[in-house]
Amino acid sequence: MAQYKAPLRDIRFLLEEVFDYPHTIATFEAFRDFDLDTVMAMVEQVGDFAANEMLPLNKSGDAAGIQLDPATHTVTTPAGYKELYRAFVEQGLVSLTQPAEFGGTGAPHCLNTVLGEIQTSCNLAFALAPGLSHGAMEALEHHAAPALRDVYLPKLVSGEWMATMCLTEPQCGTDLGLISTKAQAEGDHWKLTGTKIWITWGEHDLTENIIHLVLGRLPDAPAGIKGISLFLVPKILPDGTRNAITCGGLEHKMGIHASPTCVMNMEGAHAWLVGEPHKGMRGMFTMMNAARLMVGVQGLGAAEFAYQTALRFAKERRQSRSLNPARREAGQAADVILVHPDVRRMLLNIKASNEGLRALAYWTAINTDLSRSHPDERARQGAADLVALLTPLAKSYLTERGFDNISDAMQVCGGSGYTRDWDIEQTMRDERIAMIYEGTNHIQAIDLVGRKLGEDHGRLYHVFGEKISLFLKKNSANSALTDFALPLSKVFGRLNEATQLLATQGQPDPEFADAVASNYLNLFSLTAIAYLWCLQVKAALGQTDAFHLTKVKTARYFFDCILPETATLSALIRAGKGNMMDFAVEEF
Amino acid sequence: MAQYKAPLRDIRFLLEEVFDYPHTIATFEAFRDFDLDTVMAMVEQVGDFAANEMLPLNKSGDAAGIQLDPATHTVTTPAGYKELYRAFVEQGLVSLTQPAEFGGTGAPHCLNTVLGEIQTSCNLAFALAPGLSHGAMEALEHHAAPALRDVYLPKLVSGEWMATMCLTEPQCGTDLGLISTKAQAEGDHWKLTGTKIWITWGEHDLTENIIHLVLGRLPDAPAGIKGISLFLVPKILPDGTRNAITCGGLEHKMGIHASPTCVMNMEGAHAWLVGEPHKGMRGMFTMMNAARLMVGVQGLGAAEFAYQTALRFAKERRQSRSLNPARREAGQAADVILVHPDVRRMLLNIKASNEGLRALAYWTAINTDLSRSHPDERARQGAADLVALLTPLAKSYLTERGFDNISDAMQVCGGSGYTRDWDIEQTMRDERIAMIYEGTNHIQAIDLVGRKLGEDHGRLYHVFGEKISLFLKKNSANSALTDFALPLSKVFGRLNEATQLLATQGQPDPEFADAVASNYLNLFSLTAIAYLWCLQVKAALGQTDAFHLTKVKTARYFFDCILPETATLSALIRAGKGNMMDFAVEEF
Secondary structure: OOOOOOOHHHHHHHHHHHOOHHHHHOOOHHOOOHHHHHHHHHHHHHHHHHHHOOOOOHHHHHHHHOOOOOOOEEEEEOOEEEEEEHHHHHHOOOOOOOHHHHHHOOOOOOHHHHHHHHHHHOHHHHHHHHHHHHHHHHHHHHHHHHHHHHHHHHHHHOOOOOOEEEEEEEEEOOOOHHHEEEEEEEEEEEEEEEEEEEEOOOOOOOOEEEEEEEEEOOOOOOOOHHHEEEEEEOOEEOOOOOEEEEEEEEOOOOOOOOEEEEEEEEEEEEEEEEOOOOOHHHHHHHHHHHHHHHHHHHHHHHHHHHHHHHHHHHOOOOOOOOOOHHHOOOOOOOOEEHOOOOHHHHHHHHHHHHHHHHHHHHHHHHHHHHHHHHHHHHHHHHHHHHHHHHHHHHHHHHHHHHHHHHHHHHHHHHHHHHEHHHOOHHHHHHHHHHHHHOOOOHHHHHHHHHHHHHHHHHHHHHHHHHHHHHHHHHHOOOOHHHHHHHHHHHHHHHHHHHHHHHHHHHOHHHHHHHHHHHHHHHHHHHHHHHHHHHHHHHHHHHOOOOOHHHHHHHHHHHHHHHHOHHHHHHHHHHHHHOOOOOOOOOOO | OOOOOOOHHHHHHHHHHHHHHOOHHHHHHHHHHHHHHHHHHHHHHHHHHHHHHOOHHHHHHHHHOEEEEOOOOOEOOOOOHHHHHHHHOOOOOOOOOOHHOOOOOOOHHHHHHHHHHHHHHOOHHHHHHHHHHHHHHHHHHHHHHHHHHHHHHHHHHHOOOOEEEOOOOOOEEOOOHHHOOOOEEEEEEEEEEEEEEEEEOOOOOOOOOOOEEEEEOOOOOOOOOHHHHEEEEEEEEOOOOOOEEEEEEEEEEOOOOOEEEEEEEEEEEEEEOOOOOHHHHHHHHHHHHHHHHHHHHHHHHHHHHHHHHHHHHHHHOOOOOOHHHHHHHOOOOOOOOOHHHHHHHHHHHHHHHHHHHHHHHHHHHHHHHHHHOOOHHHHHHHHHHHHHHHHHHHHHHHHHHHHHHHHHHHHHHHHHEEEEHHHHHHHHHHHHHHHHOOOOHHHHHHHHHHHHHHHHHHHHHHHHHHHHHHHHHHHOHHHHHHHHHHHHHHHHHHHHHHHHHHHHOOOOOOOHHHHHHHHHHHHHHHHHHHHHHHHHHHHOOOOOOOHHEEEEEEEHHHHHHHOOOHHHHHHHHOOOOOOOOHHHHHOO
């Protein structure tokens, strides 16, 4: 019943006309094999693969779930998942953006975002597995000693092995300073002992070996976050013996049932240090930034699937006559519900916000490549600043809005949407975790407000603000843009005002900053998306084909019917922490 | 693991100090046995019953689900549910508000709302079953011929039998005019043939007999909604034989797994007409109005359970130190997360909105009793007007806000909230249907905008507006109230402006009205709740005990940090239908 079609036209539009991929990334020496047509051919192929191979196992995987044999600590994935993983590897999807020197294809990183959305739309639980490997490969590439790296990286790139990230412990999730997993020296390596929880794809039968990247403490480690080191802990040791890291239990979750979420016990597990002692958070952040963007993309992918499903329903289902006699279909007792304004309102809320979310994800992704591969150093730095600033927005706003959009899509489908028949209920259950893992959405807001805004006297914010100011200045005479530039200018003013408030009130009072951070992140995201809609309009205006005409209409809808949300966000930021700190514990 | 405590203090406050139960309802002849202390003793007893008997079966019922034997069409409920139903009957909860002449206890109807919240907090799937019986009893009491009524009503009141409401057919949910179930005359009764879907508790093993109230058409029925009649179709006929109405299948849903949602097939089922031919919607509306308030209460009950759970988590879980050194607990590596502003923000958003939702539900419920039992006819009419106006708000806003609150509660609990261990995930899955069934939330908005607003030149709106104007006028000199009365006055202005816009633009253009109806309903709800918060503040001000002091603080939080949502709602209503009707089908 479930169907999916990759949004190829929108993808091409964003890459080609909005973010100018052909004249930037495609011209870089490293990416000369990846011109736009080549990339789009890959996207189309992956779209077919996701729709035909990944999606059919999405619902069956949810129903079957994951089985753990407590005696042997082995974990069995749903029927077909091993074969699906092999096919995924054969599609070249694991090695795609890895460097050629380790056996990778060397494609631009932005493809992870483009293809990640497609994969997530079709099977989130499965897509998580290679996604984690991807983050681990990044960490090994940048932080592991060559001897260690060369043993593990090629086999991860080839997909023969997979990897995990082991951060959380029972006493610490958000606050990693509380980590207590301990290392003891033994020869050239370490013995790790501790318990990790919430380990996604921590144990499974898709590959023979699993490479765990684990946060722990060396014997002489300082307390807190500055005493954390990163270790590599393989399930199977190079000599073929089983390492002392085992799955001690599975979480029973609302969704992503086909994805094992494991308790991992280490009892003197053989481990190697990755990077410098006590500097483990560095390697972990390398993994986390890419991972955070990918989690944001999960919100978008799920919302896109929900949209397509709800739209299909709205085109088929007949209930009530159109309120406008001119729209009534002859010979029918009722019209398709797509004629009803409220159904359109819900669908356009999803469509217009999804297309904005996609632009935000792509902007972040494109800047990742610019920050790494642009020949000009200043351009690299500016792009890196944008990535640093946009990553928390992408992770948080895409997952939060994505969830709301899924709920709206369910509402379009009425009772059908609540049943397993239409798959949206699974999408809702699966996607909800994205607001929590990889740093809760409020952790993203703290990252934005407490770290990114203050960096180097506001340099990052300045880079962002300059983009908007420049656009407004350059296009002030373009009357065709006025309907879009004017509200952009207004919301940018709101953001500036809120940023100023954070500087004057949040600086001296961290509780003020924490209280408004989540609303500020949303205001920031909507401002960024309004800017990106302006870029889309500018690219589309004057073109008379159906796609571009619809783009401008969708932009208009966004500015009229979504952007006004910023009125409330501004008011809430002005309200600050209100009286929320005045409540005693027993008053709650 | 799951725990629950009925919010007794808030319940008493609302009944006694805000809605003046002791000097209104308790003084009516019919309710002289139900003074406030008696009522509160009942509430406390039901709170204990719900926490100790209903809640423990909530999670096990979700896991076990419902079994259908297709050969015999029998449906088996989860372990313990038969015993639970018997205990529920013994608590007097089925007969509570039924008239004494049919074996009922004759309690005020508002108790259904008070106790309904408690039951829903603890076990929604189960609570649905007696809830449906209740609606059916109302319909039989008011519409069935005495001969028919006297056979069925006493056995429903005693709880020996249960009832259902059978409306939806595969081709019609929202649009009941499309109903095609057909009746053929046979002697003094009818033979019904057709298929009904989404029938909640349509078949089960809790009682021997099940009394179905079914919408269908007589042979001479006019087309559409004006040709629908209401029939009574028992599972077991008076002579003890099995009637030709059977369960043909169960829906597989996201939640309420312990509640069977049935396809019901009738093949010449023996049926009796309830009320007049072709006037079936009347009887159905009698059932639906009470049922709609009860569905709203489901949203509140679920959100209250989620709040209590998240609060328990936030008091136990330690992560990070407080941002304010003065709040740091000595001898701890981290503080309980309740000290963090963002956690407080989420919890207060839930607490302050839940207490507003409860006040809205009670206002509707109290007016139900006033409309039926007040000695003064004008008072009865005014109360009936309020019930008519408030019912769509209660159904839609409580379920929508309730769902958002559950999602916030999950966010407070982080990863734990996503697992089955903390029960919120089930609450989210269970509650989501409340936005859909009993008329989708948009149907409520249409009811408000298209029917209730226009009734008798706006009489209902006038009754509502007078309450607010009078309050503002009476209290204009009370400076202690200014912080609350001023924003009330402002939001009332916004609502008046929106209502005016609906009159001028929505009247001539039904598509405009439909496009803004849902946002208008939310603006209306927040206005009503702001008024009710003012009543709460007025009752609490000047009292120095902890409960009343916290009430005023919570009110302040509502006005500062929730009511600003109306800024966006106003802007969206002004945006009207925007360009949403300009999109061709293929542009979506």
